[in-house]
Amino acid sequence: MNFYEEIIIEITELIDKKDYDQAMSIINQELSMPYVPAEVELKLLQLKKQIIDLSDDLIKRSGAQTFSIEDIQAMLNNDKDTIAQTIAINNIEKINIRLILEDIKKYLLNPQVVAQNKTFLLLALLKQDFNMDLQVFKNGEYFTINPASLSIEKIDQEIQTITNIVDQSLGQENPSLAEIATTALFLYFFNSFPKVELEQPYEAAAAIIYLAYEMSGLEFKIEEVAKWFEIDLEVANQYVQQIKESGALENATN
Numbered sequence: 001m002n003f004y005e006e007i008i009i010e011i012t013e014l015i016d017k018k019d020y021d022q023a024m025s026i027i028n029q030e031l032s033m034p035y036v037p038a039e040v041e042l043k044l045l046q047l048k049k050q051i052i053d054l055s056d057d058l059i060k061r062s063g064a065q066t067f068s069i070e071d072i073q074a075m076l077n078n079d080k081d082t083i084a085q086t087i088a089i090n091n092i093e094k095i096n097i098r099l100i101l102e103d104i105k106k107y108l109l110n111p112q113v114v115a116q117n118k119t120f121l122l123l124a125l126l127k128q129d130f131n132m133d134l135q136v137f138k139n140g141e142y143f144t145i146n147p148a149s150l151s152i153e154k155i156d157q158e159i160q161t162i163t164n165i166v167d168q169s170l171g172q173e174n175p176s177l178a179e180i181a182t183t184a185l186f187l188y189f190f191n192s193f194p195k196v197e198l199e200q201p202y203e204a205a206a207a208i209i210y211l212a213y214e215m216s217g218l219e220f221k222i223e224e225v226a227k228w229f230e231i232d233l234e235v236a237n238q239y240v241q242q243i244k245e246s247g248a249l250e251n252a253t254n
Helices: 003-016 020-031 038-062 069-076 082-094 097-109 115-127 152-168 175-192 201-215 222-227 233-246
Strands: 134-138 141-145
Touching: 003 020, 003 038, 020 038, 020 082, 038 175, 038 201, 069 082, 069 097, 082 097, 082 115, 097 115, 097 134, 115 134, 115 175, 152 175, 152 201, 175 201, 175 233, 201 222, 201 233, 222 233
Parallel strands: none
Antiparallel strands: 134 141
C-alpha cells in the first residue's frame, strides 16, 4: 500500500465517522501540494464533493431543530467545526439577527473561517434584507459590503448559463468530466462571492472545461472547445488563471 492509498483510506474512515472537518482538512492539504498524481487528485475532489453533499444533508436536517441564541452563538464561534458554523448560519433566520450582530462582525473578519462559510453567511443576511455595512476579510483582503445591496439573481443567472453550456457540449460527450467542471464552477462561486467575475459565459465554460481535463490528468488544449462553440481565447485563459489563483480548487480557507 502506497502513501496515497493510505491517505484515501484515512479520509474515507474519517467520513464514515462523520469527522468531516478533519477529512476536508486533509483533502485541502493534499490538493495544495505542488504535485499530486492525476488519479489521486480526481479521487480527492470526488471525496470533497461527497463531504459537501453529506454536510448539506446534515445542515438541511438541522432546520427541523430549535436552537437558542446561545446555541447559535456557540456554533458560530466554534473555529474548529465548519459544519456547526454552517448549521448556525442556516438557523439565523429564526432569531433576531441584531442580537448576535457582534458575533457576525467577528465571524466575517475571522481569518480562520473558510471562505465558503462567509459566503453562506452573506447570503443568509441578504435573504433577511439585512441593511448594514459590514467589514469582511476574505481571500486575503478586506472589503466593506452591505448584504442588502447584493444581487444574487444576476450571478445565479450567469452560473446557470455557464452550466447549461457545459452540459450541452462536454456533457454530451463525457458526463463525468462535465460534472467535475460544474463542481469547479460552484467551488469558485462559493469561494469568491461576491467577487465572481465570469461575465462572458462561453469563455467561462471553456475555462472550467479546461480545468476539468487538467484536474483529471488528461491532455486538452483550451482551443479544442471550438468543436462546440467559439471563444475569445485571451479571455478564456484569463478566467483559467483567475479561478486557479482564487484557491477554490485547492483550499477553501479565508
